Amino acid sequence: MVRWWKALDRVLRGEATKVSALRSGKVDLPVAGIVVLLLILAMLYGTCMGTFAILKGGEPSYQQVLASTLKVPALFFLTLVVTFPSLYVFNALVGSRLSIGAVLRLLLAAMAVTISVLASFGPITAFFSASTNTYAFMILLNVLVFAVSGTLGLLFLLRTLQRLNVAMREPVPTPAEEHVGVDKQGGERPATPSPLEPLEEEVLGRHVLILFQCWILLFGLVGAQMSWVLRPFVGNPDQPFTWFRPRQSNFFEAFFSALASLLS
Amino acid sequence: MKRILRRADDVLRGRSASNPWGLVLTCGLAYGAVMGLYEGRAWQVIFSSIKVPLLLLATFALSLPSYFVINTLMGVRSDFPEAVRAIVVSEATLTIILASLAPLTLFWYASSTGYHAAILFNGAMFAGSSLAAQIVLVRGYRPLIARSSRHRILLWTWMIIHAFVGIQMGWSLRPFIGSSGVPTQFFRRGGDENAYLLIGRMILGSWSD
Numbered sequence: 001m002v003r004w005w006k007a008l009d010r011v012l013r014g015e016a017t018k019v020s021a022l023r024s025g026k027v028d029l030p031v032a033g034i035v036v037l038l039l040i041l042a043m044l045y046g047t048c049m050g051t052f053a054i055l056k057g058g059e060p061s062y063q064q065v066l067a068s069t070l071k072v073p074a075l076f077f078l079t080l081v082v083t084f085p086s087l088y089v090f091n092a093l094v095g096s097r098l099s100i101g102a103v104l105r106l107l108l109a110a111m112a113v114t115i116s117v118l119a120s121f122g123p124i125t126a127f128f129s130a131s132t133n134t135y136a137f138m139i140l141l142n143v144l145v146f147a148v149s150g151t152l153g154l155l156f157l158l159r160t161l162q163r164l165n166v167a168m169r170e171p172v173p174t175p176a177e178e179h180v181g182v183d184k185q186g187g188e189r190p191a192t193p194s195p196l197e198p199l200e201e202e203v204l205g206r207h208v209l210i211l212f213q214c215w216i217l218l219f220g221l222v223g224a225q226m227s228w229v230l231r232p233f234v235g236n237p238d239q240p241f242t243w244f245r246p247r248q249s250n251f252f253e254a255f256f257s258a259l260a261s262l263l264s
Numbered sequence: 265m266k267r268i269l270r271r272a273d274d275v276l277r278g279r280s281a282s283n284p285w286g287l288v289l290t291c292g293l294a295y296g297a298v299m300g301l302y303e304g305r306a307w308q309v310i311f312s313s314i315k316v317p318l319l320l321l322a323t324f325a326l327s328l329p330s331y332f333v334i335n336t337l338m339g340v341r342s343d344f345p346e347a348v349r350a351i352v353v354s355e356a357t358l359t360i361i362l363a364s365l366a367p368l369t370l371f372w373y374a375s376s377t378g379y380h381a382a383i384l385f386n387g388a389m390f391a392g393s394s395l396a397a398q399i400v401l402v403r404g405y406r407p408l409i410a411r412s413s414r415h416r417i418l419l420w421t422w423m424i425i426h427a428f429v430g431i432q433m434g435w436s437l438r439p440f441i442g443s444s445g446v447p448t449q450f451f452r453r454g455g456d457e458n459a460y461l462l463i464g465r466m467i468l469g470s471w472s473d
Contacts, residue, residue, distance in 0.1 A: 117334070
């Protein structure tokens with residue numbers, strides 16, 4: 001378990017995605033361990049999301065907390081399952097050298113970033129759940145938190161892809177190349193690399209990059225709609241608890257109607 | 265007393281101070297007690313003096329996890345202890361400034377009776393002290409920013425997260441002053457409304473008038 005947390009920490013610090021660490025052509029991480037940790041962290045955020053249902057409305061709905069706890073990890077992994085096969089097939093089609101394992105690890109690392117950021121916002125979400133009465137506000141706050149975490153995760157994905165490209169083209173990167181940032185007091189100080197930082201030289205497989213950009217769009221759309229299919233996450237205090245709601249409308253319509261209800 | 269004053273002086277002048285949390289507690293208690301004196305109710309004084317440090321501590325504790333993860337992602341984890349130290353010192357500064365404004369608050373209470381005016385006055389004191397405390401925060405961050413410009417983005421991130429949580433925290437922990445006609449209580453029951461929605465509705469309401 002400690003080893004897994006260390007591996008997650010290496011991903012977040014950017015050590016697992018340094019150019020020198022990517023020379024084997026894939027992100028080095030314990031897949032099963034990271035999946036377990038991501039499940040735990042996503043469930044943690046789900047619980048924070050569900051607290052609104054206990055603290056609000058007439059009867060506290062503990063079922064909603066349980067449902068939210070299970071649904072947040074399901075949201076991420078189902079979205080991955082739906083979008084992964086097409087990504088891999090197109091990836092092979094445009095002639096990328098990434099193997100299926102490498103693509104999977106890459107996506108897992110990006111999801112690790114997203115879910116870690118998400119879980120770290122959990123206390124704030126729980127606090128707002130406790131101190132807010134308005135359902136629409138909680139929806140929008142959760143959408144904002146998911147959007148921030150998702151953006152960071154996908155930014156991480158694109159940057160890591162760039163690094164993978166560099167690592168696979170250049171056989172021997174010198175350690176000095178990875179040191180960015182100069183100390184103002186004179187003399188160079190080896191700054192630790194940020195996993196979100198772009199590399200200066202761009203030697204990219206252009207097709208692969210475009211493919212991943214398209215995939216990010218697809219992932220975002222499927223994720224948004226998946227969250228709609230799996231709703232309710234927060235639990236409307238005016239409605240009885242259900243595991244799922246009937247299929248109607250879509251994510252974007254609901255988002256704008258929540259926004260409109262707040263403004264009216 | 266003398267020791268506290270010397271420590272406060274160290275914080276304000278940017279010398280390293282030991283135990284800034286102690287300052288947050290003592291100065292926060294002091295201003296809270298003064299704040300609760302509005303109607304001279306003993307329980308309100310006690311509640312408010314607990315609530316001011318609680319407000320700062322809870323806001324800090326809630327904002328820290330996300331700040332930690334974002335710092336790690338930006339690749340500056342090794343500087344994190346120093347960054348937290350700068351933040352804690354700025355919180356201590358905030359309470360020192362508040363404590364120094366306490367006589368002014370007392371004078372205000374003594375010379376005017378309006379409850380809403382008292383709320384606005386205290387709100388202005390908090391806003392002014394928070395802004396002034398940013399001087400210390402920016403000063404503490406200067407060596408970090410010199411080391412890596414990413415700390416500038418992180419400083420803004422902290423200010424945004426902290427203010428977002430802090431405003432709502434201040435709102436949920438009310439009453440700090442205690443209005444006449446309402447019995448003294450630790451938390452105000454009912455109408456757990458969200459500070460941002462209230463502000464938004466006030467703005468929209470003032471438009472439609």
